Amino acid sequence: MTVLDEEALEKFKRAGRILAETKREMKAFVREGMPIIEVCEKAENLIRRKGAKPAFPCNVSVNEIAAHYTSPPNDKRVIPEKSIVKIDLGAHIDGYLADTAITVCFNPEYEALVKTAEEALKKAVETVHSGIYVSKLGAIIEKAITSRGFKPISNLTGHSIGRYQVHAGKSLPNVSHFSFSKLKAGEICAIEPFVTLPNAVGKVKNSPEAYIFRFLKKKKLGNPLAGKLLNYIQREFHTLPFTERWLQKFMVKKGYKAAFREMLSSRSIMSYPVFVEASGKPVAQAEHTLLVLEDGCEVLT
Numbered sequence: 001m002t003v004l005d006e007e008a009l010e011k012f013k014r015a016g017r018i019l020a021e022t023k024r025e026m027k028a029f030v031r032e033g034m035p036i037i038e039v040c041e042k043a044e045n046l047i048r049r050k051g052a053k054p055a056f057p058c059n060v061s062v063n064e065i066a067a068h069y070t071s072p073p074n075d076k077r078v079i080p081e082k083s084i085v086k087i088d089l090g091a092h093i094d095g096y097l098a099d100t101a102i103t104v105c106f107n108p109e110y111e112a113l114v115k116t117a118e119e120a121l122k123k124a125v126e127t128v129h130s131g132i133y134v135s136k137l138g139a140i141i142e143k144a145i146t147s148r149g150f151k152p153i154s155n156l157t158g159h160s161i162g163r164y165q166v167h168a169g170k171s172l173p174n175v176s177h178f179s180f181s182k183l184k185a186g187e188i189c190a191i192e193p194f195v196t197l198p199n200a201v202g203k204v205k206n207s208p209e210a211y212i213f214r215f216l217k218k219k220k221l222g223n224p225l226a227g228k229l230l231n232y233i234q235r236e237f238h239t240l241p242f243t244e245r246w247l248q249k250f251m252v253k254k255g256y257k258a259a260f261r262e263m264l265s266s267r268s269i270m271s272y273p274v275f276v277e278a279s280g281k282p283v284a285q286a287e288h289t290l291l292v293l294e295d296g297c298e299v300l301t
Contacts (some may be wrong), residue, residue, distance in 0.1 A: 015092055019289075019301045021050060037075040056166055057245070066276065068273065134173070196284075216267055225250070229260065
């Protein structure tokens with residue numbers, strides 16, 4: 001069994017409770033025509049007000065965008081009419097984090113897609129216990145999706161979670177696959193089925209856009225502002241993802257853009273490309289963070 005001390009476990013659970021509340025409030029808040037930046041900032045501010053910090057920027061991924069879209073500064077995009085909107089949220093307390101997602105649907109045609117993602121998540125949660133093979137879990141999720149006439153996204157996965165690590169090394173695919181990896185009691189993990197239409201490719205590809213970043217490595221940078229910016233990012237976010245919206249106090253400074261480019265080109269920070277379904281078909285997502293137990297699991301979100 002992976003042993004978490006009581007204090008760490010309580011922080012994971014508190015982050016999960018905060019996200020569960022935030023998710024409910026966001027579901028009631030999102031509307032067609034609303035600026036996406038308003039959705040992102042509302043979610044992030046709710047998490048802060050409830051006593052945690054965002055573990056990553058709020059993702060608001062619309063229609064064929066599956067993941068990793070957060071508003072850049074001054075974003076002008078809005079929630080389109082008749083769209084399907086994934087809201088993916090993370091919260092942490094001292095680095096102990098939880099991760100959850102819902103899909104809000106404004107198009108009756110896609111209601112079954114959303115229900116299928118939720119049903120696949122429910123089936124997975126019912127099956128998780130210490131010692132279950134990750135491959136068996138993937139097969140259960142895939143069957144729950146295909147039996148309802150839809151297709152899983154095969155190259156997006158759930159993941160284990162660690163302190164200051166959203167993806168802590170273990171992948172939990174949403175399809176049947178060959179693996180000897182097992183879940184162990186005491187592990188924290190996120191399960192997140194992504195579902196698309198049966199005639200879709202069922203994979204995501206990188207788009208040219210990227211609005212989420214993460215600290216990689218401390219390096220000596222030529223630009224003094226880049227050095228200050230990198231120190232700030234390391235201190236504030238550790239190894240957790242961030243967005244330029246959270247760097248407002250630097251963005252007003254002369255030379256900010258050049259400093260940010262230097263951090264990227266030196267690989268002091270990395271970017272996460274926006275993921276788009278390869279055939280442009282809509283995607284639904286559902287996600288919970290779980291604590292694996294000997295005989296089941298506890299849903300933290």
